[in-house]
Amino acid sequence: MDMLDIAINVAENIEKGVKPLIGWEKSDEIVKIGADGTPTKRIDMIAENIAINSIEKYCSAILISEEIGFKKIGNGIPEYVIVLDPIDGTYNALNDIPIYSVSIAMGSLKSKLGNQKKPIDDDSYEDIINNMTINDLEVGVVKNIATGDIYCAKTNEGAYIMENPHREKRKIMVSNTKNLKDASVGVFAYGLTTNTLDFIKDRMVKRIRIFGSAALEMCYVARGALDAFINVNKTTRLCDIAGGYVVLRESGGIITDNDGKPINMGLNVYEKTSLICSNNALHKKFVGIFGNKWMLKPTKFGIISRIDREDAINLVLEVINYLDSKNIKYALEPEICKIINNCKNFNDKCVKCESMDDLNDISHIISIGGDGTVLRASRIINGNEIPIIPINMGTVGFLTEFNKNRVFEAIDKVINGNYEIERRTKCAGLIKHGGYSVNADADSSNYANPQNSQKILPDALNEVVVVTKSPAKMLHFEVYVNGNFVEDVRADGLIISTPTGSTAYSLSAGGPILEPAVDAFVIVPICPFKLFSRPIVVDGNSEIKIKVLKKSTLVVVDGNIEGEAKKGDEIILRKSNSYSYFVKGYNFYNKLRKLSVVGEGNKKGDSD
Structure with a gap:
């Protein structure tokens, strides 16, 4: 029986033993503190004992598990190292939420033990295992206990899902989603960091899901059901991810810590890491959002x-x-x-x-x-x-x-x-044309075509300026923030500045200085008719709408004329889905x- 068959059989035996425990009130009792320092529930202990008995039937091995830590299983010289999480998603299992799994990863010890003929003491085996990493694991199996689906992979042989009832193997691969705004992302929920909360609040992606089972969520990324799974706390444990790691790796996924460094965890229950898992197209975007330092060396x-x-x-x-x-x-x-x-x-x-x-x-x-x-x-x-x-x-x-x-x-x-790395917010926008008749003026034929009803503007790192085409001619705007009317403005123009741009044109026009990390935009009138028309700082997640009431205006993005807005047009501005990144130098x-x-x-x- 090869490694993959052993891992599948052990997973299935755990499933059979655990299912009757769902809903049993004593399953939730804490029976001890596990090897990794976290409480062990009765259901975890029972599942691990089932796994140990199963492994003994099929092979001799070194077992690494959150509950027992390090243990030699079976007689003779161990053939394999097995990293086990008998129930990944214990909370879900205890509350009958159908997202919990068995996670198993295996690696061969043959090359590590060489020509050894006799068993050696446990300390010597532990020294050998301590020189191995997660990348030495060759087989991964994650079984969704609630649905019966089995995710499995073997090095250089691809990743597969075996679905009930026929157990036919279907090859799986990560998604090819390229844009954040189209991505579905799983997020680790426990101990959410500020930047993770900001990420959720900013809705930079299409969907955010919190499932509570890291191994399964990595498998969802492997099959393209999620585009990414993220835990930017350094709390992800080896046993949580080992099985899903092999499956996702073999499906073409990119797996690193939050700074973009490859995961190279030792085979030790105490090892922890942050985690970003995604396809290749999205990976740098997530590292850019969550990485505190850009640790990758230049290519x-x-x-x-x-x-x-x-x-x-x-x-x-x-x-x-x-x-x-x-x-x-x-x-x-x-x-x-x-x-x-x-x-x-x-x-x-x-x-x-x-x-x-x-x-x-x-x-x-x-x-x-x-x-x-x-x-x-x-x-x-x-x-x-x-x-x-x-x-x-x-x-x-x-x-x-x-x-x-x-x-x-x-x-x-x-x-x-x-x-x-310092991350800088950019401003995205569009000109929404009011829909002119063909005879309105010489340029209006463009606006008569529904396909030309709006013009997308390039992102601004500094500012978007709405300014008169004719010097010394006053413009008339209505300004709205999140649909709420703010002010009727008569001025030479308007500046909508990012925090980066607050030290540029906005500053010269009387706007405040913002630190680059502040999540806000500044709306600054240029030479306003009303003396009490002052700059306004708005939340960075706001939608700013400028309605042109009179005369044609130019829309200038970072000093480049990008379009023209006529009477009745609206200029819609909001935070861009992408950022600019700077290597930090000066304070x-x-x-x-x-x-x-x-x-x-x-x-x-x-x-x-």
């Missing part, structure tokens, strides 16, 4: 630079020479790639560079320039979870985190994984002082 840098200054391009040359010395791959924005590949312009420093024509293999982007270059980098990234390393070669540099003298220090921090308040926005610069303790 390839993208380089974006201003091209109107020779010192900026010379710095690009220094950067690529430095990356070459570190054997790190890179690609350049097409325009600067052409310039640098033309040796004659730069003292015959002949460098042949790769053009950054797509972002598929880019892990980080170096932006060399000022704030405008950073905004361009954010637009080029277009919602991908790629951190920006902003190097200041401009004049102001609110968005730039490093000066040009620190560029190699910044690169080294990223290469060594010793850096923090925010130090930066404000250095740029003379607040107080005085160069105070004691200031540092870059």
Whole structure:
């Protein structure tokens, strides 16, 4: 009998023994504290004893379980290591909620024991097991006790589901969902962190499910019923996930901790980890949302630079020479790639560079320039979870985190994984056209077509500005927040600023400064007719609607004209589903002082 058959038989024996206990009042009694330090219910102990008796019938093995810890089962030299959770979802089982399972994972000990002919003491076996990890497990079986479905997988043989009543094996694979807004996500409920609660509140995904059985939820991801399963607390135990880990791994899933590092837990009941499980397309997005540090080493840098200054391009040359010395791959924005590949312009420093024509293999982007270059980098990234390393070669540099003298220090921090990521909210929007007759004006034919009834705007990292087409002509708006009328505004225009943009145009127009992490937007009138028309800070999850009452307006996103809104049109703005990510450099308040926005610069303790 091979490993997969053993695991299935043990799971089925546990199922038969546990089902009669559902609803029995004594099942819920705490009988001891388990090996992992958590209370053991009577139903857990009975299920584990059934598993031990079953394993003894089929093989000799080293058993790792939350209740018993480490135990040699059977006679002779152990053939396998078995990681067991006899009931994953005990609360559900005790309350007859049909989402609880048996989870088993197995690995061979043959290669670990070599030519050993005689049994050895338990301490020696424990030393051998302690040198193994979850990635040494070759078979995974998770049986949904309530439905009878069996999820199973074997290394390099794919993952399958065996459904009742015919037990036919059907191959399963993770979903191909690419966008967060289309994703269904399972979330671990116990001890929810602030960022998990924010994630639920912000409704960044289509559905959020809380099932209470980690092994089953990983299997749901493996079959594409969920697009991701997340526990960003470091509370996920080895026995909780071992069976589901093998199934999900063999179905093509990506499994890491919340910082994107591969799971490499030792075979030990005390090991715990955070967990992000998803398909490849969504994984970086979830790491970007939940990771406290971007611990992944760079695979390839993208380089974006201003091209109107020779010192900026010379710095690009220094950067690529430095990356070459570190054997790190890179690609350049097409325009600067052409310039640098033309040796004659730069003292015959002949460098042949790769053009950054797509972002598929880019892990980080170096932006060399000022704030405008950073905004361009954010637009080029277009919602991908790629951190920006902003190097200041401009004049102001609110968005730039490093000066040009620190560029190699910044690169080294990223290469060594010793850096923090700051996540920045963006603003998404659209212009909803009012539906004009064909003869209304020369441009109105576009609006007569129902397909052109709205225009989607690119995301704004700084701000969306609604401004007059004609200088010194006052505009007239109505402003609504979450459907509630806020104000009738007569002004030269309106600024809707993100926290990042609060130190840009919004600040010049009299708006407040927001820390980058604040979840809010600022609505700022530009030169309002009414003196009491003041900036308003609204919650970041608000929908802001601006109704144009008179004259045509331009809609400007991060300094680029993106559309025109006419009388009767509505501009709808809300938080984007994606963020921009920055490698953190300057302290925010130090930066404000250095740029003379607040107080005085160069105070004691200031540092870059």
